[in-house]
Amino acid sequence: MSAFFQQEVPLSWYLLLSAVLFSLGVVGFLIKRNLITVFMSIELMLNGVNLSFVTFAQQWHAVKGQIFVFFVMMVAAAEAAVGLAIIIAVFRARATLDVDRIDRMKL
């Protein structure tokens, strides 16, 4: 039973998972056509990076990596609020959420 609880997971698997999450985020950013989904892909990339920060904090037994993740979360919350407000403003001006049709800076 104690061997069951002592099982180890190599940290490189966590890092691989974070790399795959980041890449999936980039792919979503490239292929999705909806402005909100593109924004969600950016959040997915942020989460992938956060996972590797927490993994390295575990590797070095240092709390700094976790604090960095804490700040990333706070900035992500601020970014989501402003970004979604911008999306609402864009939707009001253009009446579309398709990124292919939002191709001009001027109204």
Added chain:
Amino acid sequence: MHLIVFFIFAGFCLAGAINLLLQSHPINSALSLIVVMVSLAVLYLLLGAEFLAIAQVIVYAGAIMVLFTFVVMLLNAGREARTLGSKAALRVGLPAVVAILALMATVILKAQGLGAARLSDGLTDVKGQTNLDQLGTVLFTKLLLPFEVTSVLILIAILGAVALASHENQGTGNREQGTAERTGEE
């Protein structure tokens, strides 16, 4: 135990991320993203970051994703056209993503000295402090100024969001008029 939980939640994580890409309706993508974030919270718990696991659920899965679903419903976003992106994205972007992923995977797999995570790790350190004790000590002594600056940042973000999303220049007809009024005020 650790291995099983890791595989289950890493699988949920990847399935959610792939589902986010495959769904054509934004609300389904948002729900898959919530699955990804909650599974990541469990993985943080496995890595001994209890505080971040809770913060992940509250801030990401709670606050941010509620904001996302709220905006999806507010704007009544419909299905998107199923495309594979522009030609530039297909020909340059996707190969570049594959190359970056391959590079990262080689670096990670070749890295020397990476340890392993155990379930018994991380609850307390040598001095018997929990993860929350350590985080709080560093955050409120060494990093007090950045912490306070973050609160100012969030305040500015709230003001910016209200200013951007407010109904001041509503409609298409009187947009010039609204802009003129605002510049007049300033």
